[in-house]
Amino acid sequence: MSVRQDVPPVAISGAGPVGMALAIDLALRGIPSVLFEKRSEEERIVARANMTNVRSMEHFRRWGIADALRDNDPVSTEVQRDVAFVTRLSGHEILRFPRAYEWSERLPIASEVAEWAPNEAIEKTLRDRVRSLPIIDLRFDSEVLSFEQDDQGVTVTVDGPNGEESHTAQYLVVAEGSRSKLRREGLNVRMEGHPNLARSFLWHIYAPGLAELWKATEMSSMLLFYNEDRAGDSLVPQSGTDHWAYFASPVPDGVDGDDWEACRAMLFRAIGEEFEVEPLAGGTFITHSIQAPRYDFGRVLLIGDSAHMVSPMGGFGMNIGIGDAADLGWKLAAVLDGWGGPALIPSYSIERGEAARFILKGCESNQAVGPRELVRDGIEEDGPIGDAVRAQVAEDIKIQKARQFKRMGGQLGYRYSSSPVIFRDGTDQPAPSFEDYVPSSAPGNRAPHHWLKDGSSLYDHLGNGFTLLVLGDLDAGELVRLAESRGVPLQVLTVEEPDLAELTMLYETGAALIRSDHHVAWRGDALPDDLDRLLDVITGSVSWA
Structure with missing residues (x-):
């Protein structure tokens, strides 16, 4: 195993959106970094990220990529950037939150508006910016296996295209996602909070004819099914009008989220008819609301999903990580440039831990209220009786779900x-x-x-x-x-x-x-x-x- 001494001062394990965001923030302050990513350059992941919220877009603006993300959005302009609630796609519309994810006009309270674009567009935007900054070294097919740290720095063992190599850096940032091996085995850190909130599934599908089946409502950025199945499922367009994400949380009892046939049957019921559909990737995951007790461990730091896991009800998963990168970036740079004191890096844990607790609690409240709680008998009936039930459910949704889709306290108020x-x-x-x-x-x-x-x-x-x-x-x-x-x-x-x-x-x-x-x-x-x-x-x- 060879030892190289030319690694930049910051090594980052994981080149997902959060790892890349940190590298960009550092580079714009003149701090070089190396990103180790175990995926190949062509490999894509089944990610739940779709919304870059207002707060994250303010950081994207600072990093020079807010408009680039909008340009990279592959979702058709036929798709309204609304949230819509329907009984079934062949049934009745219950309620719409117009422009819930993208405002047509700027907000007085923020420098940016949110952008609803799938993970594919987010990663492309960040990768393009990474490649524009020569002091970032992005290495694919490279997995950090282990590390050792002392008062002088961190030595990481990396399995890359040339086999195992040892690299030295002053700091290692773990941005590997929720299943981080370095957090579990390298640091022996256990997450705390409320695990196992729900059993969920996410499937990415190819269904070119699905766009023609939108009868109850216009095509929307997020479509939630509120019917007497109370299945907690939703549909999200991913590119053009042929790729979609089908999501459910909590998964109904008796349904195996890893069984595509069972999930397809749920999807057909939600749409109201059968159609040609091909599964691309997907399966079960467990929704947690937990975080590490701290994020700084000497010269090794946790960031993003490696530091905390949040319910997807609210779209905060990636966005908390973007906030982590904005907080940690300037502090690492200050210490490396010599003007940051010994309390600066530990303050990253304190500040972002407080922000995460606030957001996790809010998303837990969102998770606790869905179709199981809000759907009323008769919601699918035609005629005046059904109309009255749907009107009452719509009022309940406005009260119970507006903070998930419309309110700004969770994004800007921590x-x-x-x-x-x-x-x-x-x-x-x-x-x-x-x-x-x-x-x-x-x-x-x-x-x-x-x-x-x-x-x-x-x-x-x-x-x-x-x-x-x-x-x-x-x-x-x-x-x-x-x-x-x-x-x-x-x-x-x-x-x-x-x-x-x-x-x-x-x-x-x-x-x-x-x-x-x-x-x-x-x-x-x-x-x-x-x-x-x-x-x-x-x-x-x-x-x-």
Whole structure:
């Protein structure tokens, strides 16, 4: 086994969307990385990811790929970006949430809108960006088998095209997905929370004639079947109008999700007639709501599904991982560049663990309410009686499922209230809501967004380090000089009218220090007297006491 010393400072095991997102974030900060991916370049996986939500698209915008994802979306324009509830495809429409996954117009509260595009488009978009950044080394057919770490770095054993090789890096990030061998065997980490929420299945199918069978409603990004079978099944277009994903959670009693014939029979009942269909890949998986007790283990870090597993009811699986990459990227870069302190990497576990707990709890609530709970007898009847039942179920859906498909609290409302690298101001805030998003500039929150009068987003003007947003009469000169002497990247953004009044109302103070991942690190009307302590806290040199 040969030993190579030319591996970049960060090795990433797994080149799925989250691993690639981290590599991109690092590269844009000048930090090289190597991605080891055990799949071949041509191999595709059966993935549940379809929605890149608003928060993730804000990071995609920062990484220069938000519009590229829209361009790569293979789903036909005939498919409305709606969520539709029907009894059966040959039956009755119950309710639609129009444009639930893609807004036609920009949102005032965010720099981006969500994009509903299947995993194929997400991976292509990220791979293209990875290949555009020469300091990322992407290696397929390469599996990290094991690792050893010490105070100086991590040695990884990789089974690649040339056999087993040993590589050294300063950090190893495990982005292998929910079945991570390195998490289980290398770190011996056990997930905690609520396992075995549901037995589910997902099948990718080829059915070119299915598009002609949409009778109850227009073709939609997500079609959910609410009928007297109460099977918890749904249909999602994947490309053109011929490839589809058929999903069920929980799988009805007596149905084997690995048995295609049984699942096809369910699909035929949901559609209301038989048609030509070919299974491409699929089977059973177990829905969990669990996470690792921490994500940092010395120089080895967990990210994405290797760190947490969430119910798919809400579309947060990949999106939590994108948030992980945005948080970990700047912290790894800070430590490697020499200005990040010893509390910075551990703060990744604390911040993202808090965000994951918030999201996992919300998705558990979504999982608990479906057709088994909401369908009423008579929902499939024709005539006035059936119409009345469907109208009542539609009202129930609006109340019980809007947070899953329409509300923004889960995407934008989490905050880092327990982080040791946030300089707090004593603000007493209500608990964040998974349903309603209320912008707040209190330290730890996502910085309130604003579209400037020149058409740009406030976030477009934030740097790769810290940005001091100045809204009042504040002299930032001493802070800038001190940050420069310590090698801390800091820029000043001074706002003038016509944007000043609106931003002052949003931020409620004369200044705010915003991190590159858009979270507020400090705010106030005047800078603290002890500027060294401010920089110590936000760079992880000391912990907030």
